[in-house]
Amino acid sequence: xxxxxxxxxxxQHQNKxxxxxxxxxxxxxxxxxxxxxKNITIDSVDCGAGTDxxxxxxxxxxxxxxxKGKRDFMSxxxxxxxxxxxxxxxxxxxxxxxxxxxxxxxxHTAQLFVNDYTLDNQSLTIKLSxxxxxxxxxxxxxxxxxxxxxxxxxxxxAPGSGCC
Numbered sequence: 001x002x003x004x005x006x007x008x009x010x011x012q013h014q015n016k017x018x019x020x021x022x023x024x025x026x027x028x029x030x031x032x033x034x035x036x037x038k039n040i041t042i043d044s045v046d047c048g049a050g051t052d053x054x055x056x057x058x059x060x061x062x063x064x065x066x067x068k069g070k071r072d073f074m075s076x077x078x079x080x081x082x083x084x085x086x087x088x089x090x091x092x093x094x095x096x097x098x099x100x101x102x103x104x105x106x107x108h109t110a111q112l113f114v115n116d117y118t119l120d121n122q123s124l125t126i127k128l129s130x131x132x133x134x135x136x137x138x139x140x141x142x143x144x145x146x147x148x149x150x151x152x153x154x155x156x157x158a159p160g161s162g163c164c
Contacts (some may be wrong), residue, residue, distance in 0.1 A: 001097070001098055001113070001114035002094070002095055002096065002097060002098065003057040003092050003093060003094050003095070003096050003097075003098045004094040004095065005098075006098045006114065006126075007080075007083065007094075009117060009124065010076050010079060010080050010083075010124070011080065013076055013119065013124050014075075014076050014077045014080060015075075015076070015077070016075070016076050016119070016122060016123050016124050017072070017073040017074065017075055017076070017122055017123040017124070018073060018074050018075065018076045018079050018123070018124055018126070019073050019123050019124065019125040019126070020032070020061060020100065020102070020125070020126050020128060021125055021126070021127045021128060022100075022102055022107060022112060022128050023107065026107075027125075028061050028063065028102060028104075029063040029068075029070070029104070030067075030070045030071055030072060030073045030074075031063050031064045031065075031066075031067035031068060031069075031070040032061045032062065032063050032064075032073075032074065033061070033062050033063075033064055033074075034059060034060070034061065034074075034079060034082050034083075035060045035061070035062040036058075036059075036060040036101075037057065037058070037059050037060070037083065037086040037090075037092065038056075038057070038058040038059075038060070038101075039055070039057060039090060039091075039092060039093060039096075040055065040056040040057070040058055040096075041053075041054075041055050042054050042055070042056065046135075046136040046137045047135060047136075047137050047140075047141060048136070048137025048139075048140030048141055049137075049140075050136060050137055050140070052136070054096075054097070055093045055095075055096040055097075056096050056097050056098070056099055057092050057093060057096045057097070057098045057099070058098075058099045058100070058101050058111060059083075059098065059099070059100050059101070060100075060101040060102070061100055061101070061102045062102075063104060073123065076124060097113065098113075098114060099111045099112060099113050099114075100112045100114075100126075100128055102128070110130055111131075112128035112129060112130060112131075113128065113129055113131050114126055114127070114128060115127045115128060115129035
């Protein structure tokens with residue numbers, strides 16, 4: 001999701017609470033704060049000597065230990081106020097991919113991308129996912145693309161069926 005898309009969704013639902021799901025059925029605690037917004041520029045060289053360049057917006061989420069029992073999540077209105085203030089100080093690249101940096105005692109620090117979002121009457125839940133590392137120079141490095149084999153429910157896994 002691009003930064004502009006994320007901000008647009010927030011602007012459309014300012015009266016709701018903002019929740020983040022960092023893993024299936026696991027929410028960032030209601031005690032979270034937006035502690036940093038990073039404008040990141042990546043200027044890279046991959047293992048096949050290919051160059052690349054892109055920008056990302058990374059929003060850091062942190063759970064305050066002083067507010068451990070907090071039940072009310074941050075409002076989208078408040079989150080937008082924070083992000084608008086940041087944008088006035090250091091403008092966010094609207095076309096940049098948006099990611100969220102997060103960790104807790106049970107989840108390693110990671111930069112998570114927006115996989116989806118859901119809405120209900122009270123809240124907007126941003127569904128985050130971990131993006132696996134990958135080789136960008138597969139062809140140059142001689143790595144065959146992987147083909148996912150889908151198993152037919154009725155075929156079973158008999159020799160010659162193509163499922164094994």
